[in-house]
Amino acid sequence: MLSQQDISDRILIQEHFAKEHLPLDMTIEQVEEHRQKIKQLLKEKDACLVAHYYTDPVLQQLADETGGCVSDSLEMARFGNAHEASTLVVAGVKFMGETAKILTPEKKVVMPTIEATCSLDIGCPIDEFSAFCDAHPDHEVVVYANTSAAVKARADWVVTSSIALQVVEHLADQGKKVIWAPDKHLGTYVQRQTGIEMLMWDGACIVHEEFKAKGILDLKKVYPEAAVLVHPESPDAVVELADAVGSTTQIINAARDLPNEQFIVATDKAIFYKMQQAAPGKQFIEAPTGGSGATCRSCAHCPWMAMNGLESVLHALETGKDEIFVDEELIVDARKPLQRMLDFSASLKG
Numbered sequence: 029m030l031s032q033q034d035i036s037d038r039i040l041i042q043e044h045f046a047k048e049h050l051p052l053d054m055t056i057e058q059v060e061e062h063r064q065k066i067k068q069l070l071k072e073k074d075a076c077l078v079a080h081y082y083t084d085p086v087l088q089q090l091a092d093e094t095g096g097c098v099s100d101s102l103e104m105a106r107f108g109n110a111h112e113a114s115t116l117v118v119a120g121v122k123f124m125g126e127t128a129k130i131l132t133p134e135k136k137v138v139m140p141t142i143e144a145t146c147s148l149d150i151g152c153p154i155d156e157f158s159a160f161c162d163a164h165p166d167h168e169v170v171v172y173a174n175t176s177a178a179v180k181a182r183a184d185w186v187v188t189s190s191i192a193l194q195v196v197e198h199l200a201d202q203g204k205k206v207i208w209a210p211d212k213h214l215g216t217y218v219q220r221q222t223g224i225e226m227l228m229w230d231g232a233c234i235v236h237e238e239f240k241a242k243g244i245l246d247l248k249k250v251y252p253e254a255a256v257l258v259h260p261e262s263p264d265a266v267v268e269l270a271d272a273v274g275s276t277t278q279i280i281n282a283a284r285d286l287p288n289e290q291f292i293v294a295t296d297k298a299i300f301y302k303m304q305q306a307a308p309g310k311q312f313i314e315a316p317t318g319g320s321g322a323t324c325r326s327c328a329h330c331p332w333m334a335m336n337g338l339e340s341v342l343h344a345l346e347t348g349k350d351e352i353f354v355d356e357e358l359i360v361d362a363r364k365p366l367q368r369m370l371d372f373s374a375s376l377k378g
């Protein structure tokens with residue numbers, strides 16, 4: 029049976045698709061007017077725009093132009109933490125705003141819309157997850173960044189897709205067993221690479237789960253020279269076809285570094301903006317979603333990421349509405365596994 033939360037998330041997705049097919053209701057002049065107002069307000073409010081690769085390119089460009097950051101969730105967290113601005117405007121989904129708040133509670137963190145969430149976060153409610161962890165006390169608890177503050181607070185480690193393999197390898201070397209949550213596809217990939225004993229939560233990303241191996245094989249017939257780039261939240265059969273598997277930053281780097289001129293890309297298509305900058309002149313092709321005759325729920329673009337736009341960023345700056353608040357005790361507990369990830373990441377570089 030669907031919960032109230034599931035139902036309202038479905039409604040949000042449906043509303044998003046209904047809107048997406050309407051003509052863009054802003055003229056070029058209005059777009060420019062919004063951009064200038066946002067730039068002005070960022071200065072006046074001592075604020076910094078931090079945007080995810082999956083947000084609208086117009087926001088990615090604004091973040092770049094204003095000294096903010098466009099990146100994956102690990103780098104967004106690091107950047108927001110180190111930046112001197114007193115306000116962070118986090119264009120992404122709710123767990124990213126919460127992560128920013130947990131790492132820098134003294135800063136004001138606002139989001140273009142607090143309703144932008146994530147199927148992985150929704151699919152891992154704290155009560156059920158906590159009971160699962162309690163039932164397996166001999167396991168180290170490793171959770172993906174795409175989780176609520178409460179789930180992070182229950183974890184020993186938080187990881188992003190850019191560092192998951194190294195963290196779990198580190199735990200495997202110590203002979204540990206792990207509970208992994210919530211993305212089962214990323215978990216399967218990490219388990220296979222590391223050989224660790226893993227208990228897996230049954231969550232999935234509604235965008236990456238749509239990619240289909242058969243569709244990619246068909247596309248390879250049309251573009252035989254194309255390399256396949258895959259985010260490991262995709263199903264196993266899709267990961268197996270990849271020339272490069274990795275986090276958003278890692279597959280952007282692969283697009284730059286591989287000699288191929290064409291790429292079939294299995295992740296959110298908003299990433300093409302940064303891929304084109306990193307590898308100018310190369311061609312990027314969306315990996316197919318949905319089987320033949322099937323309806324597609326996401327069509328390679330996250331409905332929640334798509335809730336971030338110029339109007340909502342401007343509104344967030346003007347009103348301060350949709351500020352992120354996290355309970356103080358949760359901040360203390362959730363910060364430990366997050367900081368462990370950041371320290372571990374720094375140790376790999378050092």
Ligand code: SF4
Binds near residue numbers: 082
């Ligand atoms: S793309 Fe998937 S993992 Fe990322 S926010 Fe959207 S639903 Fe969550």
